[in-house]
Amino acid sequence: SYELTQPPSVSVSPGQTASITCSGNKLGDKYVCWYQQKPGQSPVLVIYQDNKRPSGIPERFSGSNSGNTATLTISGTQAMDEADYYCQAWDSTTVVFGGGTKLTVL
Amino acid sequence: EVQLVQSGAEVKKPGESLKISCKGSGYSFISYWIGWVRQMPGKGLEWMGIIYGGDSDTRYSPSFQGQVTISADKSISTVYLQWSSLKASDTAMFYCVRLRIVGINPRGSFDIWGQGTMVTVSS
Numbered sequence: 001s002y003e004l005t006q007p008p009s010v011s012v013s014p015g016q017t018a019s020i021t022c023s024g025n026k027l028g029d030k031y032v033c034w035y036q037q038k039p040g041q042s043p044v045l046v047i048y049q050d051n052k053r054p055s056g057i058p059e060r061f062s063g064s065n066s067g068n069t070a071t072l073t074i075s076g077t078q079a080m081d082e083a084d085y086y087c088q089a090w091d092s093t094t095v096v097f098g099g100g101t102k103l104t105v106l
Numbered sequence: 107e108v109q110l111v112q113s114g115a116e117v118k119k120p121g122e123s124l125k126i127s128c129k130g131s132g133y134s135f136i137s138y139w140i141g142w143v144r145q146m147p148g149k150g151l152e153w154m155g156i157i158y159g160g161d162s163d164t165r166y167s168p169s170f171q172g173q174v175t176i177s178a179d180k181s182i183s184t185v186y187l188q189w190s191s192l193k194a195s196d197t198a199m200f201y202c203v204r205l206r207i208v209g210i211n212p213r214g215s216f217d218i219w220g221q222g223t224m225v226t227v228s229s
């Protein structure tokens with residue numbers, strides 16, 4: 001079965017750029033999206049179709065996808081961005097989630 | 107406002123059956139796919155399956171095929187997730203989710219998430 005691999009944790013200082021990767025075989029051939037989940041809340045879509053932001057998502061969130069790796073980038077990271085982040089793609093008719101990355105802003 | 111409203115938390119015993127619900131509003135129910143996502147305590151997201159509101163075409167994750175049943179009643183814009191015999195390992199938060207893209211072929215991202223239904227299975 002298809003797998004998406006994320007680092008368990010990423011740390012960033014406030015105001016700096018955070019990068020969270022998601023790796024999978026030929027992932028660049030698929031569309032990737034990203035979700036943010038804060039403690040006790042439902043996940044929220046922050047990036048779809050590799051690099052598109054839904055309405056209401058700040059411009060500091062961006063995405064890219066090429067080769068075997070997709071990346072979620074948060075520029076000028078704020079304390080409110082501390083959360084778990086999950087990548088997601090389709091493998092044929094199956095939805096696949098990455099294992100999630102805990103972003104710590106310190 | 108587009109939203110998915112799920113039924114409340116459940117506490118069940120092993121071997122019992124359960125059906126939880128997810129009601130969509132603010133959009134055309136028959137045009138979208140609605141799915142279910144499991145999140146076990148302290149763990150990540152797992153896709154369970156998806157159903158099309160228009161004709162109840164249903165697709166399951168191989169991991170959940172035969173373990174749960176997904177159904178829909180378009181007359182009341184509601185999707186269900188059902189277990190016939192719960193196990194302690196079914197304890198989790200369950201989210202219903204809407205696929206962003208309209209159409210008969212499921213693809214893309216989940217743009218609307220329900221508030222979650224916590225299911226606790228314990229003797």
